[in-house]
Amino acid sequence: MGAENTNGGVLEIHAVAGPTAGTMTRFISTEELPFAGSYRIAASGDIGAIVSRTSNSGEPVLARIQLIERESGGWVWGASIDTTSHSIACMALHGDTLLALAPQGLNEAYPGEKVMQGFVRYYTLAGPRPDIVVTTGKKKIARGGTLTTKTATTTLTIINEGEATLADLDIRIEGEDAGDFLPVILPSRQLAAGESMALVIQADPASNGTKTARVVITSNDSDENPYPILLRYAPRR
Numbered sequence: 001m002g003a004e005n006t007n008g009g010v011l012e013i014h015a016v017a018g019p020t021a022g023t024m025t026r027f028i029s030t031e032e033l034p035f036a037g038s039y040r041i042a043a044s045g046d047i048g049a050i051v052s053r054t055s056n057s058g059e060p061v062l063a064r065i066q067l068i069e070r071e072s073g074g075w076v077w078g079a080s081i082d083t084t085s086h087s088i089a090c091m092a093l094h095g096d097t098l099l100a101l102a103p104q105g106l107n108e109a110y111p112g113e114k115v116m117q118g119f120v121r122y123y124t125l126a127g128p129r130p131d132i133v134v135t136t137g138k139k140k141i142a143r144g145g146t147l148t149t150k151t152a153t154t155t156l157t158i159i160n161e162g163e164a165t166l167a168d169l170d171i172r173i174e175g176e177d178a179g180d181f182l183p184v185i186l187p188s189r190q191l192a193a194g195e196s197m198a199l200v201i202q203a204d205p206a207s208n209g210t211k212t213a214r215v216v217i218t219s220n221d222s223d224e225n226p227y228p229i230l231l232r233y234a235p236r237r
Contacts, residue, residue, distance in 0.1 A: 042093035045220035046070040046167065047125060049098055051088045052080070063088045065100060067125070070167075081123060089118065095222030098123040130193075131162030132221040134229065146230040152203040154231065158217065160191040168220045171199065173231075175213040180205040180233075184215075203233045210234045 040051040052066040063085050067078035085102035092099045103118035134141045135157045141147055147154070160166035167190040173181050182202040191197060205211050210232060217227040 040088060040091060042091040042098070044093040044095055045222055046164070047078070047093065047096075048075065049091055049093055051091070062086060063102070065091070065098070065123075083121065085121070096125045096129065098125060128163035128193075130160055130164045130166035130191075130219065130221050132166055132217070132219050132224050132227055133159040133161050134217065134227060135159065141229055143224055143227050144229075146232060148232040148234060150234055150236050152233070152235070154201040154203075154233075156199045156201065156215075156229075157196055158191065158199065159196040160193055162221070163193050165193065166191040166219050166221060168218065170218045172216050172218075173201075173213050174216060177205075177211040178213045180211040181213055181231075201231065203235075205233070205235075208235075 042049045046069060048068040048070075050066045050068065052064040063083045065081040065083065065088065067080060068075045069078040070076075083100070083102065085100075087103060089101045089103045091101070100121045100123070101118055102121060134143075136147060136155065141156070158166075158169070169186060169189050169191070171184050171186060173184065180203060182204050184199055184201055186199070187197045201215065203211060212230065212232050215229045215231050217229070219225055219227070221227070
């Protein structure tokens with residue numbers, strides 16, 4: 001994801017999907033929310049952070065971190081964080097953790113050599129989050145757990161037990177025996193809070209014996225992405 005200022009105070013939010021890139025959303029700069037160094041942007045899942053600043057009417061002008069959130073209709077403004085720093089050099093966002101580097105200035109580290117010094121601010125972004133749960137029957141399968149089945153057809157259920165939409169869902173089968181399982185078709189790429197959907201995994205082995213593959217489910221769940229499951233198909237003899 002990236003951002004750039006265009007003429008007229010328009011901030012364009014871009015995303016890259018495969019070999020193409022396109023403008024996802026445009027935000028209009030206002031007097032209350034001017035963009036300063038707005039090319040500094042970080043994103044993780046459905047949350048993004050853009051460096052803004054306080055209004056020129058106040059002194060001193062301080063850096064503000066403006067959050068954006070992705071909803072079904074696109075990206076919208078979220079909450080903002082007023083910092084005590086005059087600028088933010090860079091940011092990193094992972095899940096609900098935001099790190100912002102605030103420079104303090106050049107200091108002489110060695111005779112005749114100055115380096116930029118500063119400090120890192122740590123923010124925890126609170127709010128509703130998705131929570132992926134995977135079950136078979138009524139049994140929960142732990143992330144990284146193993147599921148052994150004697151039948152060729154295995155049904156997994158993905159449940160969103162969180163309070164936000166579970167999005168960007170995808171599934172792939174990996175491993176030495178991955179070719180002995182048919183491709184899985186997802187009924188949907190997202191689940192609203194409390195919703196669930198079933199996935200059918202079909203073994204189609206080319207030879208006899210136990211087949212082992214890794215089922216990897218990816219989503220926007222910040223602390224359980226990816227969600228790998230080791231699947232062992234041990235047919236009855």
